[in-house]
Amino acid sequence: MTALPHPGAAGPVWQAVSHSTVGRDLIQIAHVAGNVTITTTDPAHPAKDEQIVEGDIPAPPPGFQLREELLQKVHAQVGPAGAAVISAVTGTPGVGKTLLAACYAWACQAAGWPVVAWITAETPDQITTGLAGLAHRLGLRAADDDAATAAGKATAWLSARSTAGQVGLVVFDNAISVQEISAWCPATGALRVLITSRNRAFHQRYAPIEVDAFTPEQASRFFAERTGLDDPAAAQTLARELGYLPLALAQAAALIARRRLTYPAYQRLLADFPLAEYLPAGRHDAYPTGTAQAILLSVDQAERTLPDAAGLLRALAVLSPAGIPVPVLTGGIDPADPHTPVADLTAAAAVQESLAALADTSLISFTEDGTTVVMHRLTQRVVRERCAHDGDLTAALDQAITLLETFNNRIPTGAQTWAARTAVEILLEQTDVVHAHTAGAIPQRLLTLRVWCGQYLTDLADLTRAIPLLTDTLAD
Incomplete structure (x- = not known):
C-alpha cells in the first residue's frame, strides 16, 4: 500500500x-x-x-x-x-x-x-x-x-x-x-x-x-460566482423559477457562462423550450418541470456545439449512476503502454476532451482522482426519457454495449483473471445497469457479456455470485 x-x-x-x-x-x-x-x-x-x-x-x-x-x-x-x-x-x-x-x-x-x-x-x-x-x-x-x-x-x-x-x-x-x-x-x-x-x-x-434546496442567498452567491454576472435581482428571479434546486441552478449557470448570456436571456430560452416535444407526457411529474427544462436545454445546447456529445450523453445515461470509469469510455486504452497503437491513443484522447467539455456544462462531473465520470441520476433519467420519447433508447443501449464489449476484450481469462479483479467488478456493475434498462427482448450481445461476467466470477472462485448470474442469464 x-x-x-x-x-x-x-x-x-x-x-x-x-x-x-x-x-x-x-x-x-x-x-x-x-x-x-x-x-x-x-x-x-x-x-x-x-x-x-x-x-x-x-x-x-x-x-x-x-x-x-x-x-x-x-x-x-x-x-x-x-x-x-x-x-x-x-x-x-x-x-x-x-x-x-x-x-x-x-x-x-x-x-x-x-x-x-x-x-x-x-x-x-x-x-x-x-x-x-x-x-x-x-x-x-x-x-x-x-x-x-x-x-x-x-x-x-x-x-x-x-x-x-x-x-x-x-x-x-x-x-x-x-x-x-x-x-x-x-x-x-x-x-x-x-x-x-x-x-x-x-x-x-x-x-x-x-x-433542502439552496436558500435565496446561497443561490445568488452560486450564480454570481459561476457566471460572473453582477445582477442580484435577475439572479433571484431565475433561481426562484428553478426552485432553488442546486442541480437545476448548476445547469443554468453553466450554460449562461458558456454562451455569455444574461439571466433574462436564459429565462427566455427556458420559457421557449418545448419540453413536451422531448419527454413523454406525464413522465416528468416526479421531478420539477423547471429542472427537466434546464437539463434538456443544456443537453440540446451541448449536442449542437460539442462534437460527439450526443452519443456520449446517451451512453452515459444508460450506464451506472454510481460512475463510469474512464477506461470504459476510452476502450480500456492504457496511455502508458508503449505498444498501444497511435490511432487508439488519438481516439482515447478525443473522448477525454469531449468528457472535459461536458464537465464544463455541468451535465457530468468527475470523481476526485479524475478516473471516473458521474452523471447525476436525475440527469440520466431525463436523458433516458428523451431517448425513449425519440425512439433512441435502443441505440443508446447498443452504444453502451459496444463500449463494454471493447472493455471486455482487454480482460484476461483463466488464472490471469485474478490480476484483473477490478476490471471484472467494473464490467459486472455496468452490464447489470444496462441489463436493468432493457425492455422486452434482451440483446444477444448483452447476454454474451453477462455470460463472460459469470465465467470471470467462476475463474475467481466467486460462485456465490456466479451461479445466480448464470442462472438468470440462462433464463433470459
Missing part, C-alpha cells in the same frame, strides 16, 4: 472546509489521532503511517457552495451517534445529498483521518464490492477471497477500531435498503458512518440530517 498525497492544500474547496468551524473541529480530531498506524496482515510489510482513501468520492463541482450549517449538523449527529443518514426534505432529487456527504469526506481527508471510504450502496453487490475494495486497500483480502468474504473482513476490521485515534469514515451513498446497510454497517468501534438515501425508513434507525 502506498500513502496518498495530503489534500489539505489542493485548492479553495479544501481551504473553505478547513477554515470552517467543522473543519477546525476535524483537524483537532486529527491532532488527537496523531500517530495512528494502519496495520496489515502481511508480516513482510510492516505497518506505517498513511491515509487510506477508497472509493469514488465526488470532486467539488464548479461554483461549489460550502453549506456550513448542514456540515455542522452532520458533524454534530455523526459524532455522538456514530451513524447518520442524509436525505432530502421533500424527497426531491438534486438537492445535494451526495455532495454534502462528499464535503464531510473532504474534511475528514483534510483532517488526516486514517480511513475514508466511499461505498455505492444502491444494490447489495455494490456494497460488498465496495467493502471488498476497502479490504484490499487495508491488506486484508486473501488471494482466493470472494467479494463477500473480503467485505466481511473489512467490516470486522472497522468494528475493531476502538479509540478516537483510530477514527474513520465510511459513506454509503444512495442506499436503498435499511436491512442491507445495517447488515454491513460496523456495530462497534470508533468508525463514523454516513448514509445518503431517499428512503425515509432510514430515519427510524439512524439520526437524520435533512437537506
Whole structure:
C-alpha cells in the first residue's frame, strides 16, 4: 500500500472546509489521532503511517457552495451517534445529498483521518464490492477471497477500531435498503458512518440530517460566482423559477457562462423550450418541470456545439449512476503502454476532451482522482426519457454495449483473471445497469457479456455470485 498525497492544500474547496468551524473541529480530531498506524496482515510489510482513501468520492463541482450549517449538523449527529443518514426534505432529487456527504469526506481527508471510504450502496453487490475494495486497500483480502468474504473482513476490521485515534469514515451513498446497510454497517468501534438515501425508513434507525434546496442567498452567491454576472435581482428571479434546486441552478449557470448570456436571456430560452416535444407526457411529474427544462436545454445546447456529445450523453445515461470509469469510455486504452497503437491513443484522447467539455456544462462531473465520470441520476433519467420519447433508447443501449464489449476484450481469462479483479467488478456493475434498462427482448450481445461476467466470477472462485448470474442469464 502506498500513502496518498495530503489534500489539505489542493485548492479553495479544501481551504473553505478547513477554515470552517467543522473543519477546525476535524483537524483537532486529527491532532488527537496523531500517530495512528494502519496495520496489515502481511508480516513482510510492516505497518506505517498513511491515509487510506477508497472509493469514488465526488470532486467539488464548479461554483461549489460550502453549506456550513448542514456540515455542522452532520458533524454534530455523526459524532455522538456514530451513524447518520442524509436525505432530502421533500424527497426531491438534486438537492445535494451526495455532495454534502462528499464535503464531510473532504474534511475528514483534510483532517488526516486514517480511513475514508466511499461505498455505492444502491444494490447489495455494490456494497460488498465496495467493502471488498476497502479490504484490499487495508491488506486484508486473501488471494482466493470472494467479494463477500473480503467485505466481511473489512467490516470486522472497522468494528475493531476502538479509540478516537483510530477514527474513520465510511459513506454509503444512495442506499436503498435499511436491512442491507445495517447488515454491513460496523456495530462497534470508533468508525463514523454516513448514509445518503431517499428512503425515509432510514430515519427510524439512524439520526437524520435533512437537506433542502439552496436558500435565496446561497443561490445568488452560486450564480454570481459561476457566471460572473453582477445582477442580484435577475439572479433571484431565475433561481426562484428553478426552485432553488442546486442541480437545476448548476445547469443554468453553466450554460449562461458558456454562451455569455444574461439571466433574462436564459429565462427566455427556458420559457421557449418545448419540453413536451422531448419527454413523454406525464413522465416528468416526479421531478420539477423547471429542472427537466434546464437539463434538456443544456443537453440540446451541448449536442449542437460539442462534437460527439450526443452519443456520449446517451451512453452515459444508460450506464451506472454510481460512475463510469474512464477506461470504459476510452476502450480500456492504457496511455502508458508503449505498444498501444497511435490511432487508439488519438481516439482515447478525443473522448477525454469531449468528457472535459461536458464537465464544463455541468451535465457530468468527475470523481476526485479524475478516473471516473458521474452523471447525476436525475440527469440520466431525463436523458433516458428523451431517448425513449425519440425512439433512441435502443441505440443508446447498443452504444453502451459496444463500449463494454471493447472493455471486455482487454480482460484476461483463466488464472490471469485474478490480476484483473477490478476490471471484472467494473464490467459486472455496468452490464447489470444496462441489463436493468432493457425492455422486452434482451440483446444477444448483452447476454454474451453477462455470460463472460459469470465465467470471470467462476475463474475467481466467486460462485456465490456466479451461479445466480448464470442462472438468470440462462433464463433470459
